[in-house]
Amino acid sequence: MSNDPAHFCKTILAGTIAKGLQAEVNDGLAKLRKTPHLLGILANDDPAAKVYADWTGKTAKDNGFEYSLRTVGKDDAEETIIAANNDDGVDGIIVYYPIFNNRQDQYLQQIVDLKKDVEGLSHQYIFNMYQNIRFLDDRQMQKSILPCTPLAVIKILEYLHIYNTILPYGNRLFGRTICVVNRSEVVGRPLAALLANDGACVYSVDVTGVQQFTRGEGIRKRKHEIVEKEGWTVENCAPMCDVVITGVPGNKYKFPLHLVKDGAVCINFSSEKNFAPEVKERASIYVPAIGKVTITVLLRNLLRIVQNREALSPESQPTANGES
Amino acid sequence: MSNDPAHFCKTILAGTIAKGLQAEVNDGLAKLRKTPHLLGILANDDPAAKVYADWTGKTAKDNGFEYSLRTVGKDDAEETIIAANNDDGVDGIIVYYPIFNNRQDQYLQQIVDLKKDVEGLSHQYIFNMYQNIRFLDDRQMQKSILPCTPLAVIKILEYLHIYNTILPYGNRLFGRTICVVNRSEVVGRPLAALLANDGACVYSVDVTGVQQFTRGEGIRKRKHEIVEKEGWTVENCAPMCDVVITGVPGNKYKFPLHLVKDGAVCINFSSEKNFAPEVKERASIYVPAIGKVTITVLLRNLLRIVQNREALSPESQPTANGES
Numbered sequence: 001m002s003n004d005p006a007h008f009c010k011t012i013l014a015g016t017i018a019k020g021l022q023a024e025v026n027d028g029l030a031k032l033r034k035t036p037h038l039l040g041i042l043a044n045d046d047p048a049a050k051v052y053a054d055w056t057g058k059t060a061k062d063n064g065f066e067y068s069l070r071t072v073g074k075d076d077a078e079e080t081i082i083a084a085n086n087d088d089g090v091d092g093i094i095v096y097y098p099i100f101n102n103r104q105d106q107y108l109q110q111i112v113d114l115k116k117d118v119e120g121l122s123h124q125y126i127f128n129m130y131q132n133i134r135f136l137d138d139r140q141m142q143k144s145i146l147p148c149t150p151l152a153v154i155k156i157l158e159y160l161h162i163y164n165t166i167l168p169y170g171n172r173l174f175g176r177t178i179c180v181v182n183r184s185e186v187v188g189r190p191l192a193a194l195l196a197n198d199g200a201c202v203y204s205v206d207v208t209g210v211q212q213f214t215r216g217e218g219i220r221k222r223k224h225e226i227v228e229k230e231g232w233t234v235e236n237c238a239p240m241c242d243v244v245i246t247g248v249p250g251n252k253y254k255f256p257l258h259l260v261k262d263g264a265v266c267i268n269f270s271s272e273k274n275f276a277p278e279v280k281e282r283a284s285i286y287v288p289a290i291g292k293v294t295i296t297v298l299l300r301n302l303l304r305i306v307q308n309r310e311a312l313s314p315e316s317q318p319t320a321n322g323e324s
Numbered sequence: 325m326s327n328d329p330a331h332f333c334k335t336i337l338a339g340t341i342a343k344g345l346q347a348e349v350n351d352g353l354a355k356l357r358k359t360p361h362l363l364g365i366l367a368n369d370d371p372a373a374k375v376y377a378d379w380t381g382k383t384a385k386d387n388g389f390e391y392s393l394r395t396v397g398k399d400d401a402e403e404t405i406i407a408a409n410n411d412d413g414v415d416g417i418i419v420y421y422p423i424f425n426n427r428q429d430q431y432l433q434q435i436v437d438l439k440k441d442v443e444g445l446s447h448q449y450i451f452n453m454y455q456n457i458r459f460l461d462d463r464q465m466q467k468s469i470l471p472c473t474p475l476a477v478i479k480i481l482e483y484l485h486i487y488n489t490i491l492p493y494g495n496r497l498f499g500r501t502i503c504v505v506n507r508s509e510v511v512g513r514p515l516a517a518l519l520a521n522d523g524a525c526v527y528s529v530d531v532t533g534v535q536q537f538t539r540g541e542g543i544r545k546r547k548h549e550i551v552e553k554e555g556w557t558v559e560n561c562a563p564m565c566d567v568v569i570t571g572v573p574g575n576k577y578k579f580p581l582h583l584v585k586d587g588a589v590c591i592n593f594s595s596e597k598n599f600a601p602e603v604k605e606r607a608s609i610y611v612p613a614i615g616k617v618t619i620t621v622l623l624r625n626l627l628r629i630v631q632n633r634e635a636l637s638p639e640s641q642p643t644a645n646g647e648s
Contacts, residue, residue, distance in 0.1 A: 008495055008523075008543050161488045167608060171332055174608040175566060175587025199332075199587065199608075217586055218605050219332050242499060242566075262541055263499025263523065281542050284491060284498040284523075 009280035014292035017159045021296045022063060028303045029064050036091040036306045037066040038118065038299075039084050043077040049096045056094065059295045065302065074099055077108055085113040092118035092302040115309055118301040120145040129190055132197040132223035134170075141311040145301050150191040152294040153245060153269060154198075160265060160285055162243055163198070174199035174219050179238050181205045181255065182247035187269065191245070196224030203229070203237035210237055234259060243267070246274035257282060269294075333604035338616035341483045345620045346387060352627045353388050360415040360630045361390040362442065362623075363408050367401040373420045380418060383619045389626065398423055401432055409437040416442040416626040439633060442625040444469040453514055456521040456547035458494075465635040469625050473593060474515040476618040477569060478522075484589060484609055486567055487522070498523035498543050503562050505529045505579065506571035511593065515569070520548035527553070527561035534561055558583060567591065570598035581606060593618075 029035070038060050042053050053069055060067035072080050077099050084090045093116045097105050109121040117125065128134070128144040136142040146154075157163055163172040178195050182188035183206040192204040196213035202224075204211045210232035215221040229236070238244060238259035246255050247269040255274050260266060260282045267287040268274045279286055353359075362384050366377050377393055384391035396404050401423050408414045417440045421429050433445040441449065452458070452468040460466040470478075481487055487496040502519050506512035507530040516528040520537035526548075528535045534556035539545040553560070562568060562583035570579050571593040579598050584590060584606045591611040592598045603610055 008492075008498060010491060012490075159490075161485060161490050164485045164608075166336075166483075166485050167334060168332075171608075174332060175585070175589065201586065219587070240564075261499070262525065263543070265499065284488075284495075 009283045009286055011280065011286045011288065012160070014156075014287065014290050017156055017287070018292040018296040020159065021155060021293065021300060025063060025296065025300050025303055028300075028307065032303075032306060032310075035064065035066050036302050037068070037089060038092045038094060038302055039087075039090045040067065040069040041077060041080050041084065041093065041095045042069060042071045043074050043080070043099045044096055053096050056295060056298065060299060060302075063296075063299055065299060078111060081108060081111045085111075085116060090116065091306055092116050094118055094298065115305060117145060118148075118298055118305060120147040120151070120301060126190070130193050130223070136308065142308040143304055145304060146194065147186070147190055148294050148297045148301065149187045149247075149269060149290070150194050151301075152290050152297045153191055153267060154194060155297060156267060156287055156290060156293055157195075157243070160287075162265060167199070170197075171199040171219060176200045176243065177203070177241045178243040178245065179203045179205060179234070179241040180245045180247075181234065181274070182270075183208075183211070184247070187247055193224055203232075203241065205234045205237065210234070212237075246270060248272070248274050255279075333607045333610055335604065335610045335612065336484070338480075338611065338614050341480055341611070342616040342620040344483065345479060345617065345624060349387060349620065349624050349627055352624075352631065356627075356630060356634075359388065359390050360626050361392070361413060362416045362418060362626055363411075363414045364391065364393040365401060365404050365408065365417065365419045366393060366395045367398050367404070367423045368420055377420050380619060380622065384623060384626075387620075387623055389623060402435060405432060405435045409435075409440060414440065415630050416440050418442055418622065439629060441469060442472075442622055442629060444471040444475070444625060450514070454517050454547070460632065461635075466632040467628055469628060470518065471510070471514055472618050472621045472625065473511045473571075473614070474518050475625075476614050476621045477515055477591060477593060478518060479617055479621060480591060480611055480614060481519075481567070484611075486589060491523070494521075495523040495543060500524045500567065501527075501565045502567040502569065503527045503529060503558070503565040504569045504571075505558065505598070506594075507532075507535070508571075511571055517548055527556075527565065529558045529561065534558070536561075570594060572596070572598050579603075 040053050040056060042049060057067040057069060070080055084093050093112050095108060099105055099108060110123060114122045114124055125145045129146055134144055136144055162176060167174055173195055178200045180188055180192045180202060183204050192202045192213045196202045196215060199215060199219045202213040204213055210229040212227045212229055213224045215224055239261055241261060241264060243265045244260060245267045249270060251272045253274055254276050257276060257278055260279060262282055263284040265285045266275055266279050266283040269290045273288060364377050364380060366373060381391040381393060394404055408417050417436050419432060423429055423432060434447055438446045438448055449469045453470055458468055460468055486500060491498055497519055502524045504512055504516045504526060507528050516526045516537045520526045520539060523539060523543045526537040528537055534553040536551045536553055537548045539548055563585055565585060565588060567589045568584060569591045573594060575596045577598055578600050581600060581602055584603060586606055587608040589609045590599055590603050590607040593614045597612060
């Protein structure tokens, strides 16, 4: 038996997890009448945004989707989105943010047609996510779209069997205690809400403090509620957690390893490494990065949007009564 | 959505769990050269023992095994076991205890031939269980036999996905915290040891106190070690536990429900109901009894014993180096 102290931690790479999702996407794609076309809109001269746009394009094409990139100036982004909304040749739209890096970006996000919003950033999708409404229509034919990074984390937790399929759909995290370090509107807060809506007890941690997201004792409530944990820090909650998920930007932050419960599952969605390598001496499973899953989830959202459109018929209208 | 407070607890009956194991046993049985013959030895005039003996017989026959029952006086038990050891027509022996209800019963348990001991009570099997040695031979062809009730609980935890198959075999409970209420030599202590050997942190509770069984931080140790938790009671450990397993005899005992962690998995192996029905208001999964799984595990042990014999060849000798 190895004396390596990290011997019992299983490190799982995003590429491995993405494979199963890719197969699912490829199966769905094969059943469609035409190849979906994803349009990328780049109105940002940051070279990193260009790299990400090219990577999206390559992954889309490698998986059998059509992809094109429109590069425009900041002030043309709005008209470009409107034109893409009206272009029957475009099935999904991804806009590479930040563009203005202020509230104008949120305005642009709401311009993208709901039926082409592969990133799940439209208000209707965000509302459904927080309200735990899983369908757009009463007949439950059209699934609501979830934002890519939080959904990628969920797909990773499914792959790792943290979701228990013995429990009914929608309650499969009941009994799990999860720490999410980051409460941004883009990833951390939606992720905490999604996990709590699936039955987990979630501690959402940021520099301002700790919030607990749960559906209440016995998960009797239909959607999560939030309790401010006055005076708590990560020290109070992390040692109780089966799963620790980090997404702190910048290369200075490291999650304090002595707070990782023995045998916990550790997942990092930051582009930086929020866990020191010694995390493997305590964790049972470590997922160091999630990018490849996120991009596969983007393609899955595109597929879903096309499937939703095909399921659409005149009598089905968006509603707020999804799961209940 | 239902207002029933127990709406989100999934009650799972032993019969449901036993089905998958029965299918596995039936598959194995179909591959054998001859039908294994289980001999029951009843030297006990308690009517309950007769009922259990008849039930074993019925289940064995229903699953395609041969079964016969030899009813003898207490003082003939020893000679009856020795005769069965030497009878090539007998593949497995089950003795219905108690007979003398004292240490003489342990003497009788050691008389049963290792190669016919379907109950896993022989010293060699018990030694292997505590030492986390999983095979009888260096070539790892012959699996060691585990006692039926603890093994039944393990099979239930596998069915419930508490064992995480993403982790390597032997470590699949790493990260789980489990409370076992009962520390008898027959079930509670072996069960705590087995769970800890598979990577869990186990709190073993009885009237004398609480012991923690683990393979140490990062499950670096080859087998479990025991730490006495001075001054602890069930109040200290149960609220941290993902799984609570009870086996307290007598109809007076009820597990204190306020100690059940929200979303915990609750399993009772006592013949009495150790959990009040309100457990369903807190648990995610409740298994009220395990008898049908235990008896299927007995047949699985019989099958394994016959398979072990078939795997036996002159160069394979029992050894203490099983898994390492």
